Amino acid sequence: MTISGRAKLAGVMGWPVGHSRSPRLHGYWLDLHGIDGAYVPLAVRPGDLGPALRALPKLGFRGCNLTVPHKEDALSIVDRVDDTARRIGAVNTVVVEADGTLTGHNTDAPGFIANLRQGAPDLALDGATAMVVGAGGAARGVVAGLVEAGVVQIRLANRSPDKAHALCRAFDPYVVAMPWDERGDHLDDIDLLVNATSLGMTGQPALDLPLDGLSRRAVVTDIVYAPLETDLLARARARGNPVVDGLGMLLHQAVPGFEAWFGLRPEVTEALRRHVLA
Numbered sequence: 001m002t003i004s005g006r007a008k009l010a011g012v013m014g015w016p017v018g019h020s021r022s023p024r025l026h027g028y029w030l031d032l033h034g035i036d037g038a039y040v041p042l043a044v045r046p047g048d049l050g051p052a053l054r055a056l057p058k059l060g061f062r063g064c065n066l067t068v069p070h071k072e073d074a075l076s077i078v079d080r081v082d083d084t085a086r087r088i089g090a091v092n093t094v095v096v097e098a099d100g101t102l103t104g105h106n107t108d109a110p111g112f113i114a115n116l117r118q119g120a121p122d123l124a125l126d127g128a129t130a131m132v133v134g135a136g137g138a139a140r141g142v143v144a145g146l147v148e149a150g151v152v153q154i155r156l157a158n159r160s161p162d163k164a165h166a167l168c169r170a171f172d173p174y175v176v177a178m179p180w181d182e183r184g185d186h187l188d189d190i191d192l193l194v195n196a197t198s199l200g201m202t203g204q205p206a207l208d209l210p211l212d213g214l215s216r217r218a219v220v221t222d223i224v225y226a227p228l229e230t231d232l233l234a235r236a237r238a239r240g241n242p243v244v245d246g247l248g249m250l251l252h253q254a255v256p257g258f259e260a261w262f263g264l265r266p267e268v269t270e271a272l273r274r275h276v277l278a
């Protein structure tokens with residue numbers, strides 16, 4: 001596509017950044033809506049995040065996404081951080097305000113919830129009980145989203161107990177830590193099971209979690225989207241549980257940034273899924 005001298009600019013900062021699907025994702029929406037704008041990969045080394053973010057307003061950028069390893073470091077660089085990003089402890093979306101200051105957001109939590117609502121419309125999150133496996137950066141976004149959506153109890157199992165306890169403290173009183181060895185023991189009355197670890201991703205072992213005791217009506221979802229159907233989702237589907245794959249979280253987390261930078265709220269559609277997967 002061709003852009004003019006007035007094109008609206010945004011991008012994604014990461015190191016490495018070559019694997020990021022965000023340029024393809026935002027590029028699809030820019031083309032679809034005929035917007036005079038561009039979204040570009042920005043390879044920013046770990047020590048260079050401060051000057052790179054400060055350069056955004058000087059270069060006329062509307063903002064950017066942040067990916068590994070920049071999400072946590074950005075907290076202390078931007079001028080203000082919204083409550084969700086503060087609670088999660090990471091920024092994934094930066095908006096350049098009209099006065100040139102930078103606001104940090106985290107859209108993983110609303111992205112996770114929007115994907116769940118689209119993929120499992122019958123699941124009532126308000127008042128629900130969930131089990132989350134994992135306590136890393138992605139799990140913090142998942143837990144923040146669940147708490148905001150009204151989930152009353154989140155059972156959390158993580159291989160390293162210290163990280164599970166840190167998450168309990170951050171989201172007190174909603175999160176209850178479970179011993180890692182008991183991760184399969186308390187699934188009979190839950191409404192939702194989430195894998196928020198990297199287990200099941202291509203090249204990683206599968207998540208070792210027996211589903212024998214899992215309630216048949218529980219929705220099972222995975223933050224891993226490569227492969228689209230993880231071993232966990234395949235096993236859950238085979239026994240009749242509703243499943244939601246993780247690709248939608250990636251797509252939905254991009255919506256608020258696109259809207260802030262380019263002025264239009266885009267939709268997550270089947271055609272977009274196919275485009276990003278291709």
Ligand code: ATR
Nearest residue numbers: 134135136137138139158159160163196197198199
């Ligand atoms: P992300 O930002 O994607 O969440 P992360 O912060 O490194 O990445 O977190 C990875 C998660 O996967 C953690 O919960 C991690 O467990 P630990 O806190 O014990 O490290 C989990 N994980 C990764 N490999 C694992 C494995 N082989 N067994 C169990 N859990 C694993």
